[in-house]
């Protein structure tokens with residue numbers, strides 16, 4: 217301990233000591249870094265930056281074309297196919313997937329081929345993983361581990377998306393989704409579990425219904441599992457609860473399931489569950505959305521196992537890891553493991569999400585103009601200045617900012633709202649539903665600020681129309697990985713014209729105060745790449761114009777005649793009820 221005030225050292229001084237435990241994720245991060253020295257050579261070389269892929273012998277590949285035609289999988293484009301080939305032959309592969317370019321599709325293909333390779337190995341030398349040799353020195357008869365693939369992501373959402381896609385491969389491989397202990401405790405409480413639950417950290421996260429059949433927590437309680445009855449008896453109070461015994465049975469049940477599965481899906485932090493380390497021999501590890509994970513977080517799965525092949529999928533041009541401590545940020549924690557290796561990343565170059573004109577600006581701004589659009593005809597229901605149909609639109613709003621305190625998973629924070637802009641966002645959503653007949657669930661209103669999100673949700677709730685309640689309202693941070701047909705963006709920040717003219721807006725401090733993280737390029741990129749058919753941005757164009765990035769965006773929109781002087785004038789195509 218440092219900086220102890222001298223007064224405290226005096227005998228007569230009375231004081232209380234409050235011990236604040238370090239948060240579990242931080243303990244896990246430290247543990248991961250500490251364990252790099254015990255990791256295998258591949259992981260060590262990734263950590264020290266000395267990894268290189270010299271695939272000497274052209275490995276015998278299951279040709280990508282060999283895939284079972286009956287599997288309901290996308291045919292790959294050229295850049296995707298190359299990424300899959302590289303991932304199969306190299307120990308370490310980094311794949312950059314700009315929005316909608318099929319990172320997850322590529323990950324699913326790679327998983328299929330890894331699985332085929334593991335199967336072939338299994339047939340050649342069944343149950344002979346290296347772990348058995350090591351343990352033999354201890355003179356213990358430890359059963360061999362099960363060969364498998366570990367597929368991780370930094371958030372439950374990122375893992376659920378992959379898990380859902382992997383359901384398509386269920387005829388050839390068995391995926392297993394493992395949620396964290398906290399989530400399991402909430403779904404299946406037992407005497408005393410209440411005390412261990414940290415509700416704040418889970419908030420609205422729930423196990424996904426479509427993944428029920430492949431979730432470990434459900435499977436261990438189904439009749440197919442020999443320990444299910446015992447577990448349920450403890451939980452419903454039929455037998456007297458005994459924590460030790462309960463945990464032991466649960467472990468046996470989990471092990472029973474693990475041994476039956478091939479691909480384990482969990483968050484990076486859940487990958488260090490002891491039962492996984494004891495039961496599974498993960499030859500391959502994939503991390504999706506890896507550019508959103510801090511470097512220590514990405515190392516959790518890597519150091520907890522002994523992978524021979526590692527694939528990182530992500531995009532360092534989208535949301536970076538969230539680091540709240542200024543000092544830690546300064547020291548570089550926002551740079552992910554993925555970003556550290558961006559120079560050797562293979563880029564997927566064709567996106568299938570956005571209308572070509574939505575893609576044009578982000579492609580030029582963030583991807584050196586290399587992002588192509590996969591063919592798909594789309595309808596445009598927004599109207600530009602000349603009443604022509606358009607997929608992009610900017611509506612000027614000069615509302616008033618109000619500063620509010622909101623409660624978030626990370627604690628209370630100051631946030632900003634703008635009522636006038638919220639009203640316009642709701643009005644545009646309503647127009648799209650009532651006049652263009654767009655389904656409410658195909659529309660999202662995105663905003664950088666929690667307070668604005670609450671305000672918009674409040675406004676929607678007050679509407680008598682039940683349908684509009686199905687419009688998604690979410691923060692930009694939470695929107696990565698999602699897409700909607702129509703996206704309305706509320707940028708929130710505003711000030712008077714005179715304030716802008718008075719201030720020299722070249723000053724960085726002033727800009728930071730006035731626009732905050734609305735100018736963060738990674739956030740802007742995610743914001744403008746969520747929409748498939750229509751993107752409508754609302755904001756104060758005079759203020760946004762002070763940021764270089766936004767100035768380029770506005771000038772692009774102006775060239776296309778897609779800026780309206782007042783958001784009040786936003787109109788949409790009327791579609792007759794069929």
Ligand SMILES: Nc1ncnc2c1ncn2[C@@H]1O[C@H](COP(=O)(O)OP(=O)(O)O)[C@@H](O)[C@H]1O
Pocket residue numbers: 290291292293296313314315316317318319320321322567568569590697
């Ligand atoms: N080769 C392809 N041909 C046609 N559609 C594709 C192809 N690859 C991906 N897609 C589609 O593009 C969309 C985005 O794919 P996804 O894997 O979710 O991207 P990402 O993970 O990069 O956001 C999905 O609807 C997917 O079906």
Ligand SMILES: [Mg+2]
Pocket residue numbers: 319320377697
């Ligand atoms: Mg994805």
